[in-house]
Amino acid sequence: MKRILDYCIPKEYDGTDILGFLKSRGYSHTVITHLKHTPDGICRGGAWARTCDKLRCGDRLTVTIEEKEGSAGIAPVSLPLHIIYEDEDLLVIDKPAGMPTQPSQGNHDNTLANALVCYYSRRGIPFTYRCINRLDKNTSGLLIVAKHMLSASILYAMIKERRIHREYLALAEGLTPSEGTITAPIARRSRSTIERCVDETNGEYACTHYRRLDYRKGYSLLSVTLDTGRTHQIRVHLKHIGHPLPGDFLYHPDYTIISRQALHSCRLTFPHPVTGRLMDFESPLPDDMRL
Structure with missing residues (x-):
């Protein structure tokens, strides 16, 4: 690149x-x-x-x-890839549910990283994979990928400085309050490598804001924004207040209406890392979250 x-x-x-x-x-x-x-x-x-x-x-x-060398160890694999924006510095991807963002144990050739390495290898361009705002495998929606080390450095700094505004759509069980803020601290659950929990003693500060958009068939459709980016933050916080996400295999494995956690990254707003121009992207509510 x-x-x-x-x-x-x-x-x-x-x-x-x-x-x-x-x-x-x-x-x-x-x-x-x-x-x-x-x-x-x-x-x-x-x-x-x-x-x-x-x-x-x-x-x-x-x-x-x-950068003459691409990401070592990431195999190029032809997979569906929904690029909604690309320029010389970054891409914005609309990731489907079920696709991990990067290789891990049990996921070596089915990830967004594999798809992007393939996308650029077909053009003869070495590509280093740098995902800025990662999403869980079963969370759908928008994420940013940097195309070179400078844009990555600036975008990572923007994440820390909370200059990248992220909005999610979530289906939560039951009728939530019309709006609210959750500040329960989050920690890794003892004896688990992936599960998180609210832990008032050992947890790190986490802040989630939500607003109810609709209520149908026993579920609230929420707009959710984050002040922090703890692992599984939305899933853990909504469960903590008694309104877990359906289809969540870790925190609420109820697959009555959906087969994965009902969470979608619907909007990203941020200044362009090189030009400073305001970027604003939206992704509609996916079909499997429509009641």
Whole structure:
């Protein structure tokens, strides 16, 4: 994967060294180190430049990010792939339920990672898989994949800074309050590698907001947003308040109306990691969650 970025240095960076300018644009130490070891990774006015060199207003700075090796150990496998947006820096994928986001024990060739490695290998492009907001295997909906190390670095920072707004649709058993906020701390359940639980003593802070959109046939359709991103947070929190998700094999294995947890990532809003332009994507409620 190769990405070339051009910058015209504005007046406010006159006299700033290249290192300071790149850091202001979100370049991490790892990315800058990579650029130093890339032939013509950093050029000013078409000539190789050092990160300590001073910039002048109007200078043209060109950065070349080149990754010649893709993700080792991820086999290219032709699988259904619903890409709803792609540019030079990122993809937004609408993932179906039942597809893991990355290989793990028992899931080596049926994942989103396999599908994307195949997608790019057919074009002869080495691709390193970097999923920004992972979804559980049986959760459907929108997620972001970075296409190179710079966009990944900036997007990961956005997650930590809560600048990527994620909205989910969930079916919850029973009639919930019209809206609410759950702040019960979450921890790994003792003697389990995957299950989580509310643990007031050892749990980490977790905050979930929900709003009821509809109520039919004994289930509430909720809009859910997160202030934190703990593993299984929505599933654990809604069970904690007495409104678990149907079809959830870990927390509520009731498959009367649906065969997987009734959870869908329906909206992503975030600034583009390179251009800063506001990105806003939506995915409709899937058929298996319609009552």
